Amino acid sequence: MLTAGPSRPAxxxxxxxxxxxxxxxxxxxxxxxxxxxxxPEFAGLAAPALLVLLRRPRQPPGEVTVTLAQDDLQLTExxxxxxxxxxxxxxxxxxxxxxxxxAWITAxxxxxxxxxxHRLPFRARHWGSRPAGTxxxxxxxxxxxxxxxxxxxxxxxxxxPRPARLSSQVVLSxxxxxxxxxxxxxxxxxxxxxxxxxxxPGDRQRRINWPATTRRGTLQLNTFxxxxxxxTVLLMDISTDIGTAGESTADLAVRxxxxxxxxxxxxxxxxxxxxxxxxxxxxxxxxxxxxxDRILAMATTDSGDGDPLPSVTRLxxxxxxxxxxxxxxxxxxxxxxxxxxxxxxxxxxxTIVIDVLTTEPDIGSVWQRRRDRTMARLARRVWRMEQEAxxxxxxxxxxxxxxxxxxxxxxxxxxxxxxxxxxxxx
Amino acid sequence: xxxxxxxxxxxxxxxxxxxxxxxxTAAVAVLAAGLxxxxxxxxxxxxxxxxxxxxxxxxxxxxxVTQLAASLFAARTExxxxxxxxxxxxxxxxxxxxxxxxxxxxxxxxxxxxxxLALEALHPARPWHTAVLGAVLLAFVLTLHLADxxxxxxxxxxxLxxxxxxxxxxxxxxxxxxxxxxxxxxxxxxxxxxxxxxxxxAVPLG
Numbered sequence: 001m002l003t004a005g006p007s008r009p010a011x012x013x014x015x016x017x018x019x020x021x022x023x024x025x026x027x028x029x030x031x032x033x034x035x036x037x038x039x040p041e042f043a044g045l046a047a048p049a050l051l052v053l054l055r056r057p058r059q060p061p062g063e064v065t066v067t068l069a070q071d072d073l074q075l076t077e078x079x080x081x082x083x084x085x086x087x088x089x090x091x092x093x094x095x096x097x098x099x100x101x102x103a104w105i106t107a108x109x110x111x112x113x114x115x116x117x118h119r120l121p122f123r124a125r126h127w128g129s130r131p132a133g134t135x136x137x138x139x140x141x142x143x144x145x146x147x148x149x150x151x152x153x154x155x156x157x158x159x160x161p162r163p164a165r166l167s168s169q170v171v172l173s174x175x176x177x178x179x180x181x182x183x184x185x186x187x188x189x190x191x192x193x194x195x196x197x198x199x200x201p202g203d204r205q206r207r208i209n210w211p212a213t214t215r216r217g218t219l220q221l222n223t224f225x226x227x228x229x230x231x232t233v234l235l236m237d238i239s240t241d242i243g244t245a246g247e248s249t250a251d252l253a254v255r256x257x258x259x260x261x262x263x264x265x266x267x268x269x270x271x272x273x274x275x276x277x278x279x280x281x282x283x284x285x286x287x288x289x290x291x292x293d294r295i296l297a298m299a300t301t302d303s304g305d306g307d308p309l310p311s312v313t314r315l316x317x318x319x320x321x322x323x324x325x326x327x328x329x330x331x332x333x334x335x336x337x338x339x340x341x342x343x344x345x346x347x348x349x350x351t352i353v354i355d356v357l358t359t360e361p362d363i364g365s366v367w368q369r370r371r372d373r374t375m376a377r378l379a380r381r382v383w384r385m386e387q388e389a390x391x392x393x394x395x396x397x398x399x400x401x402x403x404x405x406x407x408x409x410x411x412x413x414x415x416x417x418x419x420x421x422x423x424x425x426x
Numbered sequence: 427x428x429x430x431x432x433x434x435x436x437x438x439x440x441x442x443x444x445x446x447x448x449x450x451t452a453a454v455a456v457l458a459a460g461l462x463x464x465x466x467x468x469x470x471x472x473x474x475x476x477x478x479x480x481x482x483x484x485x486x487x488x489x490x491v492t493q494l495a496a497s498l499f500a501a502r503t504e505x506x507x508x509x510x511x512x513x514x515x516x517x518x519x520x521x522x523x524x525x526x527x528x529x530x531x532x533x534x535x536x537x538x539x540x541x542x543l544a545l546e547a548l549h550p551a552r553p554w555h556t557a558v559l560g561a562v563l564l565a566f567v568l569t570l571h572l573a574d575x576x577x578x579x580x581x582x583x584x585x586l587x588x589x590x591x592x593x594x595x596x597x598x599x600x601x602x603x604x605x606x607x608x609x610x611x612x613x614x615x616x617x618x619x620x621x622x623x624x625x626x627x628a629v630p631l632g
């Protein structure tokens with residue numbers, strides 16, 4: 001959201017316009033040639049230019065009033081927003097605004113709108129809260145002889161990450177005793193039919209299955225499965241960030257985390273977040289809209305709170321309730337995190353890793369020496385083998401590792417685990 | 427939606443339409459070509475120095491239109507700044523880009539105006555020819571401004587009385603030059619300049 005004040009003065013730097021410079025050139029050159037060649041028709045040729053220049057206006061005012069606004073209050077990566085600008089100044093002056101965007105947004109051409117507002121469309125290509133760039137105003141006086149230029153820095157614009165698409169869920173076979181929407185194996189008070197059993201005193205009479213009672217001769221009762229909520233803890237690893245801006249491992253980790261959190265919160269599950277960045281920060285599991293806002297705020301901002309990562313020896317126990325499903329979003333480049341995952345598994349947590357490593361070490365261009373390129377290729381091969389070994393060791397421990405490229409839906413890599421309930425064999 | 431600022435809200439000259447700007451750019455190209463051809467005629471009758479000036483005029487005309495087309499293309503294309511990692515170029519590419527940008531930044535329209543007038547001066551005196559050149563030069567300057575600023579022709583309405591008066595004076599001076607000389611050339615030139623000054627003070631403007 002644009003947080004500009006209502007109006008602000010902007011200093012204008014006035015100078016001769018291109019039209020005035022051309023007219024001066026035309027008039028002076030024609031007069032010079034008239035005098036040198038003694039040909040009066042050249043003096044006549046200078047007449048229109050000189051007449052226009054004789055009407056040069058008084059010194060225009062040194063500042064105009066600029067009002068900024070934004071049409072879309074909530075902006076997500078890839079969405080098109082617009083800065084609205086209104087410039088107030090002396091009568092007869094025309095203005096042409098132009099947005100010089102920061103590196104993370106793409107600007108389109110300005111369009112004049114109704115009531116003096118100019119619309120400057122832009123497209124945010126990267127999430128975050130950063131300055132949008134600079135607004136340049138080109139002003140012309142009534143006679144088009146003076147041209148003014150004013151620059152107004154635009155305030156920061158907040159852009160939310162584009163959440164990864166996820167329409168299915170990984171659900172554990174054993175769920176904690178909290179009311180929710182996932183059908184559990186235990187009989188309970190849900191709506192999903194589970195079976196028939198014999199009536200015992202104390203059972204509700206409205207659940208008697210009369211056709212079965214007639215067939216068997218004794219009172220039979222319908223039973224239903226209980227419905228439980230799952231506790232899901234997301235572990236977002238942004239301690240290493242490699243790749244091009246906008247598609248880096250940290251960007252993908254944030255998008256995947258936001259998408260998974262939104263999906264589980266929509267299913268009324270309890271969702272928590274552990275953020276492993278420069279500091280270790282966490283949000284205890286919770287439900288509802290406020291929890292979604294807390295998770296979004298923690299995933300997208302680095303407040304500097306929390307414990308510095310080098311001083312952390314293990315993940316916080318308070319953020320990891322027993323029986324929780326741990327979904328790790330990581331590039332698996334931090335060996336400390338890999339050790340933490342092993343420890344989680346030893347503590348009995350069902351864990352699944354979404355691998356967001358989409359880039360590899362660069363081996364250089366073809367212009368490099370052949371020996372250097374060979375060594376670089378060898379180093380990359382060793383690096384690949386190390387990464388394979390890390391993922392293999394996690395799978396051997398019972399931690400599935402799925403790869404997400406950042407473009408497709410998360411349903412595809414998670415499909416083997418969303419079709420049936422994830423059995424926790426700890 | 428009005429703010430508390432001083433003065434009325436400033437608007438663009440006229441609603442900016444990209445096709446109109448393209449049309450103005452095409453008109454500038456036609457006028458620049460016509461200007462160069464007109465000053466070169468009649469071929470072979472110019473004094474020494476005509477050929478280098480003609481070459482300069484052609485180069486100026488081409489680069490004026492290129493300059494305009496480049497700014498039009500930049501304005502119509504979405505501005506997408508490169509990230510730092512993608513901005514590295516070889517020294518050769520950098521120097522070529524800098525040279526091209528520096529060359530396009532030179533005042534080529536003014537070079538075209540001066541070279542066209544000088545070419546006309548190098549040819550034998552033909553007052554009607556010079557008057558037509560003046561009209562074409564004025565049209566070139568105004569069209570160039572419209573193409574550069576992206577505004578419609580309506581923004582030049584306040585200047586219309588002055589332009590009409592100026593063109594009338596140009597026609598008068600051309601007509602006077604066609605008459606047999608009554609005195610020295612200096613006198614005619616001084617009279618023409620005085621007429622311009624008087625007209626500048628006399629033309630009423632709203």
